[in-house]
Amino acid sequence: MASHPLSPLGAFVRQHDPDRYLAALFAPATRREALFALIAFNHELARAREVTSTPIATLIRLQWWRDAVAEAADGRPARRHEVAGPLHQAITEGALDAAALSALIDAREAEAEPEGIPTREAFGAYLRAGPGGFAVAAGRLLGVADAALPVLQRLGALQGLAGVLRSVPAHATQGRCLLPQDALAEAGLSQEGVIAEPATAEPLRRALAEEGSAQLAKARAEDLPRQALPAALPVVLAARDLARLAAGLPIPAPRGLGDRIAIIWAGFRGRL
Template identity: 35%
Template structure:
């Protein structure tokens, strides 16, 4: 790993605290690799926030494509790029997964509506689910392929929960990740959802999105007891996804209005308990 891994670790700690905490439960010789994956994800997920026009954002995504395709010393001087290329080489990770992740992130740069449930599941699969599977390949390349389907369910649950948490930010910039078909069933539309108070169908649409996240989370939890100890760190953030969803449903105020947070103590406790005990059989 590059000597400046501390810079990379600090970036993940600041940008993605939940994944940073989960990485601390990985074996010491795998921790830096996981952090490099999470730092890359944080970098490309935040392009919209740092580069406010779509075209420069696409240029940045292309830069990452070129760096990953070239490998080796490509991206020298960029701590995250150096760490990521070292991880890809050391663990023989498939570059196609990163290409697909970058392609999916183009959607973030624009305000186009998410057409359907199938489309958002595909988006989650290429982003959060792929990241879980890559982390699993770092942790245990022999066992990881057996749990690819479980990673897909986990990634959908995690990403959808994250999108719900980011509703206030997305609405502020006129972006709607709730699929058009879900909005229509709730009596709303992307235009109405991002305007003002979201309209009369907004709460129904959010409830439907939470239900979809829970559907994937429940499917993951049905099979999670079979996860070997070696793969647990890749899936640990899912225990926080459940806690976030529970808290959203328990709040009296609308999730459209404010960000839902968990205390640092609660996050540490939930991760520690699941890391030590695993998931119960259901």
């Protein structure tokens, strides 16, 4: 874990994505700042929909990041931004791949669709490309062999599922719902109804959490090289969140000591 002063970028990540921050502390010191840049970039992409009121405004923010990535790939100067600057450096130094980062931006466009995500299949694709793609990018940064990347992608997608389910009430306050439309219809729900009254989605949320818990247990049993650990460790918290959601229990915010100990202990053991 880190034993030297935290950089401004590290402090940014600790504030805005504490789960991934704790995992990143187990990365080698030589890779940690680039990993912080990736996490901060992912946070900024998530904010694109959170801080805008229209789909067009969301797409404009995403395009800003797409342009920033392209400029770094082309060797043009970095943008003056607390995250864009370090991201530019990580790209130009070869720690992060511009094409992979652009794919993460593309995945976020699903969040700008006013109709939401239409099917379970589309929802799964969104999770694999977004949070799953993030885990793959982190794994590549850490030098994980290609053979292990599909496992990382599955773990990342399931972490993303836990995040979506955990955020149903928060998303509703933002006027959106990321649960798949066909699953909502099967449960007698609608996107508009969940936005108006998030509690109506509780049975569906519990059912999806139960499915996710079973899938995550299988994925965690697969072999994963130790160097992939900082990219995979957040699933320790995802597993705890899915279990809580399946049981209809609240998820503490901010996280309690038990959650923090769980991820730190897994990191020291080197096992998920």
